[in-house]
Amino acid sequence: MPALLEIVDLAVSFPASDGHGLVRAADGVSLEVPAGTTVGLVGESGSGKTVTALSILRLLDPPAQVTGAVRFAGKNLLELPERELRAVRGNRIAMVFQDPMTSLNPVLTVGEQIAEVVRLHEKRPRRAAWARAVEMLDTVGISSPAERARAYPHELSGGMRQRVMIGMALACKPDLLVADEPTTALDVTIQAQILELLRRLRADMGMSVLLITHDLGVVAETCDLVNVMYAGRIVERAPVARIFATPRHPYTLGLLSSMPDFAGPRRLRAIPGAVPLPGKHPPGCRFADRCERVLDRCRLSEPALEPVPDPADGGLVHLARCINPVPKEALSGPVSAGAPL
Ligand SMILES: Nc1ncnc2c1ncn2[C@@H]1O[C@H](COP(=O)(O)OP(=O)(O)OP(=O)(O)O)[C@@H](O)[C@H]1O
Numbered sequence: 001m002p003a004l005l006e007i008v009d010l011a012v013s014f015p016a017s018d019g020h021g022l023v024r025a026a027d028g029v030s031l032e033v034p035a036g037t038t039v040g041l042v043g044e045s046g047s048g049k050t051v052t053a054l055s056i057l058r059l060l061d062p063p064a065q066v067t068g069a070v071r072f073a074g075k076n077l078l079e080l081p082e083r084e085l086r087a088v089r090g091n092r093i094a095m096v097f098q099d100p101m102t103s104l105n106p107v108l109t110v111g112e113q114i115a116e117v118v119r120l121h122e123k124r125p126r127r128a129a130w131a132r133a134v135e136m137l138d139t140v141g142i143s144s145p146a147e148r149a150r151a152y153p154h155e156l157s158g159g160m161r162q163r164v165m166i167g168m169a170l171a172c173k174p175d176l177l178v179a180d181e182p183t184t185a186l187d188v189t190i191q192a193q194i195l196e197l198l199r200r201l202r203a204d205m206g207m208s209v210l211l212i213t214h215d216l217g218v219v220a221e222t223c224d225l226v227n228v229m230y231a232g233r234i235v236e237r238a239p240v241a242r243i244f245a246t247p248r249h250p251y252t253l254g255l256l257s258s259m260p261d262f263a264g265p266r267r268l269r270a271i272p273g274a275v276p277l278p279g280k281h282p283p284g285c286r287f288a289d290r291c292e293r294v295l296d297r298c299r300l301s302e303p304a305l306e307p308v309p310d311p312a313d314g315g316l317v318h319l320a321r322c323i324n325p326v327p328k329e330a331l332s333g334p335v336s337a338g339a340p341l
């Protein structure tokens with residue numbers, strides 16, 4: 001099945017802080033979102049998830065430089081004329097960001113904001129657009145939607161505002177939703193409700209989702225395929241159950257080991273250190289300074305993202321960027337892969 005979205009060798013560069021040249025915050029990123037799937041992009045803070053997401057719809061302003069290709073429905077969005085790109089934005093690809101307050105207009109009611117999107121993209125008359133806005137609020141689980149449509153963003157709770165954002169993103173029935181930490185700012189109960197909502201809407205609308213998060217618990221509950229990102233690179237990719245059952249990159253294992261559900265009776269531990277800043281990573285493998293499995297040769301050249309040999313694979317795509325991957329036998333005990341869609 002051809003991918004709905006295909007990111008190929010994407011690089012995002014910014015001017016270096018010392019003023020000399022450029023540094024890459026995303027570097028050679030390739031990933032696919034097959035139609036009808038939810039694909040996760042996961043990694044610690046600073047790994048390059050948001051710059052990757054923003055590049056899809058060319059939302060990064062200069063001096064950021066973006067190279068590579070973002071193919072969507074057969075076209076490279078990075079080369080599309082602005083007019084054609086506008087037809088894709090919000091219409092066929094919609095985005096939801098972490099903080100709804102920065103994306104909602106404080107001086108318009110939420111109903112007006114959703115109706116505006118509908119009028120712009122579907123050329124509906126005012127009254128029909130308003131009716132659709134109320135319908136969307138209902139769809140995203142906001143009670144008394146006709147009444148709430150007349151509320152301003154500050155009159156709603158954080159969870160409701162996030163639902164409004166999702167309603168606005170989905171009002172035009174996009175083929176692809178890019179959701180960047182859509183639940184991080186919310187408490188656990190509301191987070192679970194929003195994830196359930198995304199799952200249901202995805203099933204009902206047949207949409208695909210690129211879900212960006214630093215939370216592997218969210219990945220377990222939502223994604224089909226997972227890409228793990230570190231220091232601007234994809235370091236591991238596999239179907240969700242494989243990532244949880246047999247993570248092969250030491251970074252992925254590190255992320256999982258800091259999750260109580262995964263650690264089970266094992267020791268719960270955080271990965272020491274932090275993601276290096278763009279341009280400041282060590283030579284060779286970018287994870288070398290934090291890796292428990294590091295070998296001398298890890299520092300000589302950077303490993304490629306390659307299939308992990310596994311005779312029991314049954315054709316599953318499992319890639320890792322590591323010359324000394326975690327052996328499968330190293331993992332035993334309970335793992336929680338949640339219930340992917
Ligand atoms: N406009 C910019 N100018 C310079 N550097 C930037 C800019 N935007 C992002 N960066 C840097 O690029 C790196 C990746 O940032 P990005 O926001 O993509 O991380 P992230 O994985 O989304 O992290 P988080 O989980 O905190 O959202 C960071 O080191 C960040 O400081």
Ligand code: SF4
Pocket residue numbers: 249250251285286287288289291292293294295298303321322323324325
């Ligand atoms: S290549 Fe070496 S340093 Fe990098 S993750 Fe693998 S074992 Fe660790």
Ligand SMILES: [Mg+2]
Pocket residue numbers: 049050051180
């Ligand atoms: Mg981010």
